[in-house]
Each structure stands twice: as C-alpha cells, then as structure tokens.
Amino acid sequence: MFKSKKFFRTKFISAWLLILLLVMSWTLASCSSAGGSYYPDKGVAPQDPNREIGLNNKYAPTGAPNPDKENPDKPNQPVDRKIIRNAHYQMRSTDLDATVGGLRRLINELDGYETNFSSRTSDERRYINIEFKVPAEKLQDFIDKVGDFARATHSVVKSDDITDQYYDYTIRLRTLETSLEKYYDLLKDVKDVDSIIALQSRIDYLTTEIESFKGTIRRWDSQVAYSTISIELQEEDDPTLLKREVDWNTLSWDDVKYLAASGFKSVAAW
Incomplete structure (x- = not known):
C-alpha cells in the first residue's frame, strides 16, 4: 500500500531540519574552539592585552609558550640543582700577617681570588676582615685546610637551594622573549599612530623585564659557580x-x- 504525499513531505522536511541542526552545531563548535585565550603568558602579561595596550584582536600576539606546558616531562628528568654555598669564619691568630699570607696562598692554589680586605687597630690589637671567592666545588678543600692558618672560634657554612626559582625564571624569560618577538612583528603591520604608540610601550616594558630577568639569572649563575668566604681575624697574644x-x-x-x-x-x- 502506497504512502500518502503528506507522509513523504513530512519526512523530507524532517531530513532538512536535521541537516540544518548539524550544520549549526558544527559552526558553533568551530567558533568556540577559535575563541580561546590567545595570550597564555602566565604571570608575565595581562589576561587581556587589548585592555592593556588598546589594540584590536587582530593585532594580538599568538603562539606564546605556556610555562605550565613548556616541559610536561620535567618531573621525570634529572635536574641540575642550583645551590649557593658560602662560608663565614671568626678566627684568632698571634701573627695576622703570616695568617693572611697563608690564606692567600691557599686561595690561589684553589683557583680563587680575593674580593675585599680591610684592617684596623683598636686597644693595641689588630683586626682584619678579608673575603675570597673560590670555585664552589673546591669550597670543601678550603674548609679542610683553613684551620692550619688560624684558630677558628666560630664558623658557619650555609647552603641555599635556588633550583625552583632559577628554572621558573628561565621559563618566564623565554616566554617574555617570545612575546617581544611577536610584538615586533606586529609593529611592522600596524599603521595607525595609536596602535604604534601602544605597541612600542609594550615593547619597552617587555625589554625592561627581560633585562631584569637576565641580570638575576647571571647573578645566580655567578653565586652558584663561586662560593664566598668571609673571615674576621683578630690578633691575640702569643x-x-x-x-x-x-x-x-x-x-x-x-x-x-x-x-x-x-x-x-x-x-x-x-
């Protein structure tokens, strides 16, 4: 028995409605995926750089690395720990000149160098403050031998583990440098004065931040590579x-x- 024309018309309309719904769903999904955050600089740049620099979305930088996803396998990798080790001594000697001479020879043998020296006399007694730098891996050699030159009345050897701060700064520095490159690329395309001024302001800010981060990392590298040894010498009677x-x-x-x-x-x- 043949179906009526009304039945086929109803089926035809239902099929077209289904197709229309599928097309609309696909369009909405595409828009949603394209509307995510375009500037994932965590802790460095604002969440909405357009509000910060007054630019249209088409000028916003894309593709900046996310520090949280920079290296997902990092916990499973061996870490080169960054540890700052320094030593401080209070010592007494009956012959300060001989003691200082011996310490200088020891430091020279350990490939270190002298960074500070001061001397004073009070109540017919001499006092000397002297400071050295030695390669961190040779600090223990100094600790083992320093007692040959004077009598230590007080000593402190301190270790400061800066591993987390160090690697956090290196990741943030790479993020800043990537953002700066993208802002320079954007600067080549914009024509209106307001956008140019806003971009240049952002570039100046990022440049200052990058130099600050680099300076901190260089200082940490130096402190990790070389230990500081400070000594307070006091003359005593023989x-x-x-x-x-x-x-x-x-x-x-x-x-x-x-x-x-x-x-x-x-x-x-x-």
Missing part, C-alpha cells in the same frame, strides 16, 4: 712568649700599669 715577672714585695708603679694592661687584655680576649 702564649709562648715569656711574661714579665712581678716581685710583689717591691711592687713598682710600672708593675701596676703592666698588671692593669694585662688584665684588660685578658678580659677583652675572653
């Missing part, structure tokens, strides 16, 4: 020297002054 004998039965004024001076020195040394 216990092997003969002390003046005092005859208490015939105590003179000179003997009193000697005893007083010796007492003050003992208290100061203590």
